[in-house]
Amino acid sequence: MKKGEKRKSELLQIAYRLFVSKGYENTSVDEIIEEAKIAKGTYYYYFESKEQMLEEVIGMMIDKEAGAASDIASSDMPVPQKIIGIIAAFRPAPDEHSIEGALMQPENAIMHRKIKLHLVDKCVPMLSEVVNEGIGQGIFDCDHVPERVRMLLNLSNDTFDEGQFSENDVAVFIDMAEKLFGAAPGTMDFISGLITKQYDNNLPEGHSGGEK
Amino acid sequence: MKKGEKRKSELLQIAYRLFVSKGYENTSVDEIIEEAKIAKGTYYYYFESKEQMLEEVIGMMIDKEAGAASDIASSDMPVPQKIIGIIAAFRPAPDEHSIEGALMQPENAIMHRKIKLHLVDKCVPMLSEVVNEGIGQGIFDCDHVPERVRMLLNLSNDTFDEGQFSENDVAVFIDMAEKLFGAAPGTMDFISGLITKQYDNNLPEGHSGGEK
DNA sequence: TACAAAACCGACCAAAAGTCGAAAAAGTTC
DNA sequence: GAACTTTTTCGACTTTTGGTCGGTTTTGTA
Numbered sequence: 001m002k003k004g005e006k007r008k009s010e011l012l013q014i015a016y017r018l019f020v021s022k023g024y025e026n027t028s029v030d031e032i033i034e035e036a037k038i039a040k041g042t043y044y045y046y047f048e049s050k051e052q053m054l055e056e057v058i059g060m061m062i063d064k065e066a067g068a069a070s071d072i073a074s075s076d077m078p079v080p081q082k083i084i085g086i087i088a089a090f091r092p093a094p095d096e097h098s099i100e101g102a103l104m105q106p107e108n109a110i111m112h113r114k115i116k117l118h119l120v121d122k123c124v125p126m127l128s129e130v131v132n133e134g135i136g137q138g139i140f141d142c143d144h145v146p147e148r149v150r151m152l153l154n155l156s157n158d159t160f161d162e163g164q165f166s167e168n169d170v171a172v173f174i175d176m177a178e179k180l181f182g183a184a185p186g187t188m189d190f191i192s193g194l195i196t197k198q199y200d201n202n203l204p205e206g207h208s209g210g211e212k
Numbered sequence: 213m214k215k216g217e218k219r220k221s222e223l224l225q226i227a228y229r230l231f232v233s234k235g236y237e238n239t240s241v242d243e244i245i246e247e248a249k250i251a252k253g254t255y256y257y258y259f260e261s262k263e264q265m266l267e268e269v270i271g272m273m274i275d276k277e278a279g280a281a282s283d284i285a286s287s288d289m290p291v292p293q294k295i296i297g298i299i300a301a302f303r304p305a306p307d308e309h310s311i312e313g314a315l316m317q318p319e320n321a322i323m324h325r326k327i328k329l330h331l332v333d334k335c336v337p338m339l340s341e342v343v344n345e346g347i348g349q350g351i352f353d354c355d356h357v358p359e360r361v362r363m364l365l366n367l368s369n370d371t372f373d374e375g376q377f378s379e380n381d382v383a384v385f386i387d388m389a390e391k392l393f394g395a396a397p398g399t400m401d402f403i404s405g406l407i408t409k410q411y412d413n414n415l416p417e418g419h420s421g422g423e424k
Numbered sequence: 425t426a427c428a429a430a431a432c433c434g435a436c437c438a439a440a441a442g443t444c445g446a447a448a449a450a451g452t453t454c
Numbered sequence: 455g456a457a458c459t460t461t462t463t464c465g466a467c468t469t470t471t472g473g474t475c476g477g478t479t480t481t482g483t484a
Contacts, residue, residue: 003481004430028471039433040473046431050472109321144380151384154370155363168356172363179391215450216462240440251464252442258462262441431480437473448463454456 008046011036016057024054024111054111062118065090066126073126079134080187084194086127087156090119116157124149131181141182148180155180160195170195220258223248228269236266236323266323274330277302278338285338291346292399296406298339299368302331328369336361343393353394360392367392372407382407 014035018027029050033043047053069089072082127149134140142148159165159173170192177188226247230239241262245255259265281301284294339361346352354360371377371385382404389400 007431029473030471041434041475042432044473107322109325110319112325113321144384147378147380147384150381151367151370151388154366158363158366158370166359168359169362172356172359176363176388176392180388219462241442242440253444253465254463256442425484427482427484429480429482431478433478434475436475439471439473441468441470443468444466446464448461450459450461452457452459454458 004046007038007042011038011043011046012053012057012060015053016060019054019057019111023108025107054114058111058114058118061115062090062122065119066122069123069126073130079130079137079139080183081190082130083127083134083152084188084191086123086130087153088194090123091161112161120150120153123153127153134181134183139183139187142180152177152180167192216258219250219254223250223255223258224265224269224272227265228272231266231269231323235320237319266326270323270326270330273327274302274334277331278334281335281338285342291342291349291351292395293402294342295339295346295364296400296403298335298342299365300406302335303373324373332362332365335365339365346393346395351395351399354392364389364392379404 011032015027015032018031018035029040029043033040036043047056069086072085072089075082077085124146128146131140131142131145131149135142135145155173155176159169174188174191177183177191178185223244227239227244230243230247241252241255245252248255259268281298284297284301287294289297336358340358343352343354343357343361347354347357367385367388371381386400386403389395389403390397
């Protein structure tokens with residue numbers, strides 16, 4: 001990795017952290033360059049604009065997640081678990097930075113939307129294949145697979161990414177996930193276990209600040 | 213209506229038009245005050261901030277649409293038609309200003325999101341009542357009505373508000389709308405007719421500019 | 425060593441949201 | 455109608471922020 005590449009990736013790393021912790025709009029280029037100890041001109045030597053940088057940051061995130069998702073897709077898990085696993089992989093790790101704290105806030109609408117678009121693009125083909133696998137195994141039965149996959153993705157975003165959701169929301173999500181793919185009732189029930197396990201520690205307050 | 217009120221509503225009107233036609237972010241306060249022929253100070257006499265003004269503009273829109281939706285809810289249409297009618301009422305008129313041209317563009321993510329939030333809040337109670345009516349009539353059969361209504365709303369947003377959608381998308385939407393409420397297959401088929409009627413003239417290019 | 429390419433610098437610019445003290449305009453009271 | 459108050463209006467000014475540009479240093483190379 002030559003020097004330029006290294007600097008660029010360093011900037012992307014800083015930006016990623018800032019964007020995720022305090023939002024894209026609330027992060028100024030000045031903050032980024034101050035933290036990186038470089039001048040304005042250097043920043044714009046590496047990036048056309050702040051927005052283009054966001055694009056690269058998101059690309060970075062998605063690519064990383066796509067790797068994990070791809071592993072799941074080619075694993076020997078049962079198909080329903082694969083599907084949920086892939087969806088989960090494509091969502092920012094709750095531990096890494098306080099993502100649900102800031103990423104999903106209204107000020108972050110732009111970033112949120114862009115992530116969603118990239119994510120859907122990467123995710124639909126991968127998931128469609130898995131669903132077709134399920135159809136082959138006889139546990140799913142439906143037409144228009146890509147459209148249904150896209151819908152499941154949207155459903156999952158809408159239900160779980162907006163911060164809070166009730167047990168009823170989860171129940172309806174499970175019900176619809178089954179019906180979406182024509183699966184037998186109960187096929188997706190395991191989801192509820194995963195979700196409470198993963199999101200139970202959703203503290204209303206509770207980030208211990210990280211900036212120096 | 214005293215003088216102040218009138219001016220404020222005039223400003224809201226101008227802002228509405230500009231926000232809708234070119235997006236919230238792409239509309240500057242300077243443009244608004246120039247069009248209204250007032251000074252900066254006057255603007256900030258009426259509005260705390262640009263964002264607060266957006267909030268009021270959206271409130272205006274939603275209230276207006278809620279009126280139309282309420283009429284539909286209390287009409288004697290069949291329940292499925294009511295539901296779709298209400299959803300349609302809560303979506304900016306395609307004729308009024310080139311809403312799908314700008315409102316749904318990525319730059320407008322903030323406005324889009326805010327509208328969605330307000331809309332869901334207003335819409336869920338109204339639609340839930342109608343769905344319960346349908347359950348009473350025996351054409352629907354489901355639990356967790358508000359959650360399902362919210363999901364339908366999200367589904368509709370995701371499918372139709374992102375600009376383009378295929379026939380398959382519509383087919384899946386109809387299928388899921390039926391299954392969401394436990395309706396008999398075919399109950400929602402009339403939607404496809406409405407949609408092609410309403411959206412067939414979705415010209416890829418084709419807005420004849422409106423600014424002087 | 426000389427030359428070129430890559431990397432870097434920071435003063436400067438323009439756009440845009442928001443502030444503020446002062447001045448008109450409109451109402452009120454006597 | 456004068457005196458006084460409240461409402462409305464004004465526009466110069468400030469601050470923040472994304473972005474530009476010409477020049478300089480560093481690095482690689484013939």
